Amino acid sequence: MTADRAILSRQLEGQVALITGAASGIGRGIAEVLHSRGASLVIVDIDGDAARQAAAEIAGNGGAAMGLSGDVTDPSTLATAVDTALERFGEIDICIANAGVIGGPGFSDRRDYSDADWDATQAVNLRGVVNTNDAVRPHMAERGSGRIINIASHGGRAPREDGSELGSIQVPYGVSKAGVIQWTMHLALQIAKHGITVNAVCPGTLWTPMWQRIAVMRSQQQARYLGMDSKEIFDRQIQGSVPLGRPQTPTDIGNAVAFLASDDARIITGQALNVNGGATMN
Amino acid sequence: MTQQQNETRQLEGKTALVTGGGNGIGAGICRVLAERGASVAVSDISLERAQTIADEITSAGGTAIAIAIDVTDVASLDAGVSRVIDEFGQLDICVPNAGVVGSQGFSSRNDFTDGDWDATNAVNVRGLVNTAEAVLPHMRERGYGKIVNIASQGGRAPRGPDVILGRQIIPYLVSKAAAIQWTHVLAQDVGKHSINVNCICPGTVWTDIWEAVGENRSMFEPELGATSREVFDAAVETRHPLKVDQTPEDIGYAVAYFASDQASEITGQALNVNAGSVLS
Numbered sequence: 001m002t003a004d005r006a007i008l009s010r011q012l013e014g015q016v017a018l019i020t021g022a023a024s025g026i027g028r029g030i031a032e033v034l035h036s037r038g039a040s041l042v043i044v045d046i047d048g049d050a051a052r053q054a055a056a057e058i059a060g061n062g063g064a065a066m067g068l069s070g071d072v073t074d075p076s077t078l079a080t081a082v083d084t085a086l087e088r089f090g091e092i093d094i095c096i097a098n099a100g101v102i103g104g105p106g107f108s109d110r111r112d113y114s115d116a117d118w119d120a121t122q123a124v125n126l127r128g129v130v131n132t133n134d135a136v137r138p139h140m141a142e143r144g145s146g147r148i149i150n151i152a153s154h155g156g157r158a159p160r161e162d163g164s165e166l167g168s169i170q171v172p173y174g175v176s177k178a179g180v181i182q183w184t185m186h187l188a189l190q191i192a193k194h195g196i197t198v199n200a201v202c203p204g205t206l207w208t209p210m211w212q213r214i215a216v217m218r219s220q221q222q223a224r225y226l227g228m229d230s231k232e233i234f235d236r237q238i239q240g241s242v243p244l245g246r247p248q249t250p251t252d253i254g255n256a257v258a259f260l261a262s263d264d265a266r267i268i269t270g271q272a273l274n275v276n277g278g279a280t281m282n
Numbered sequence: 283m284t285q286q287q288n289e290t291r292q293l294e295g296k297t298a299l300v301t302g303g304g305n306g307i308g309a310g311i312c313r314v315l316a317e318r319g320a321s322v323a324v325s326d327i328s329l330e331r332a333q334t335i336a337d338e339i340t341s342a343g344g345t346a347i348a349i350a351i352d353v354t355d356v357a358s359l360d361a362g363v364s365r366v367i368d369e370f371g372q373l374d375i376c377v378p379n380a381g382v383v384g385s386q387g388f389s390s391r392n393d394f395t396d397g398d399w400d401a402t403n404a405v406n407v408r409g410l411v412n413t414a415e416a417v418l419p420h421m422r423e424r425g426y427g428k429i430v431n432i433a434s435q436g437g438r439a440p441r442g443p444d445v446i447l448g449r450q451i452i453p454y455l456v457s458k459a460a461a462i463q464w465t466h467v468l469a470q471d472v473g474k475h476s477i478n479v480n481c482i483c484p485g486t487v488w489t490d491i492w493e494a495v496g497e498n499r500s501m502f503e504p505e506l507g508a509t510s511r512e513v514f515d516a517a518v519e520t521r522h523p524l525k526v527d528q529t530p531e532d533i534g535y536a537v538a539y540f541a542s543d544q545a546s547e548i549t550g551q552a553l554n555v556n557a558g559s560v561l562s
Binding site: 189192244256262 | 290292342466469470473476478485496522523524525526528532535536539544545546547548549550551552553554555556558561562
């Protein structure tokens with residue numbers, strides 16, 4: 001990583017990136033990579049204290065980062081976050097709509113979806129991305145430039161597994177992520193004339209709190225996973241589904257985001273890129 | 283090139299082979315890979331063209347050699363790959379890029395011929411297969427390798443009526459769709475050796491191929507433009523949501539990313555680099 005930092009350290013020098021859901025998991029990984037490439041960070045999270053702590057930990061290495069409380073289901077909190085960020089940094093060059101949920105409360109205890117799962121995934125994963133993009137686009141349009149990168153999922157591509165054993169619990173999540181990909185394409189076409197690119201990154205299988213909840217759910221409900229430890233279930237999933245045979249990390253996702261945010265990707269827009277070891281292909 | 287691009291040496295110490303590197307998109311890829319620190323074997327069916335690009339890279343302070351490779355000839359590929367490994371010690375990156383739009387006389391025809399099917403299949407499909415097969419024994423043995431195929435946005439499903447979609451270009455489009463599928467199945471096959479296989483789908487870039495396409499359309503659909511370049515400019519204007527010029531170097535930057543260790547978890551993917559004219 002040290003060598004990478006030296007080689008790529010200037011890639012995003014002087015850029016300001018706003019990232020939602022960035023206090024932990026993939027969002028935190030993205031924040032760390034962008035910071036290592038020279039970007040200043042606006043870390044937005046529903047847990048404002050966690051956002052401020054993440055900002056302090058990352059900026060402790062030098063550079064600028066601020067943590068803000070923001071709920072992506074509430075546009076007024078996003079407007080406040082954007083205003084606060086602009087007061088501090090004067091501009092937002094990069095917007096990463098990352099905040100997401102796997103389902104509603106009690107997800108791990110259900111085999112099939114409930115209304116709560118549809119409501120939560122639609123509100124956060126889809127409308128939350130729309131709200132976040134809409135909060136920054138007037139500023140970007142005015143400047144005539146900007147990079148928007150939405151975090152979808154390879155679960156938003158065509159499904160590979162039938163529901164007979166898995167149940168339907170992950171269906172609302174997949175549908176919401178397919179919505180993110182489609183939204184990304186529409187928005188790209190709508191705002192290309194302002195010089196703004198809009199792309200999506202579709203992460204594959206990462207060992208995150210979200211996957212831990214899926215594994216717990218499987219260990220309780222599926223015959224072949226009964227009684228297995230969550231990490232063991234996760235490893236089996238990787239071996240059975242990923243051509244490269246490895247899980248992905250938040251850093252891998254951050255690297256893809258950094259590429260799409262850089263000058264190297266200046267003519268790429270409206271695309272969704274799977275970062276998933278080849279588990280689904282596009 | 284911006285300052286940040288100039289300072290990115292993400293391929294320092296790597297070695298690369300590019301086919302069809304003597305002009306157009308291939309030459310742009312060679313230039314960028316060299317700028318990013320890779321030693322580059324510029325191969326082309328014409329040694330003279332390859333040498334011109336290799337010399338240009340060397341004078342700019344990069345490392346490059348020129349090799350004659352005909353991707354339809356397995357013996358020529360095997361000899362070329364051996365030479366690269368002899369010169370550079372190893373081969374980390376392979377960019378099967380050589381392509382044709384059709385056979386002899388393409389520009390003056392308004393329909394495809396057997397010759398167009400044969401040429402596009404031989405170079406754009408079998409040429410990619412031959413190139414990968416020539417480098418894979420070495421990459422499998424090392425448990426490391428990056429293959430970045432060059433297809434085209436024309437290999438995706440068409441979005442609707444388009445100025446270049448006359449019948450004469452159908453074999454080319456089909457061959458590029460095959461290049462994408464070849465990328466998928468090869469990625470599946472060699473993932474266990476930690477070899478990444480991905481594909482870039484360029485959009486509308488002014489190259490010899492586009493010059494031939496524009497000449498053809500200008501002849502048969504004169505309202506599209508009086509010259510090849512006018513047809514091209516009209517295509518850019520009508521097809522591209524993002525109003526920026528697409529250069530061979532832009533394709534090179536995407537190749538450099540897929541060829542780097544920053545993309546080590548990406549395989550089996552095709553990425554459109556096309557200002558948003560086809561989405562996927």
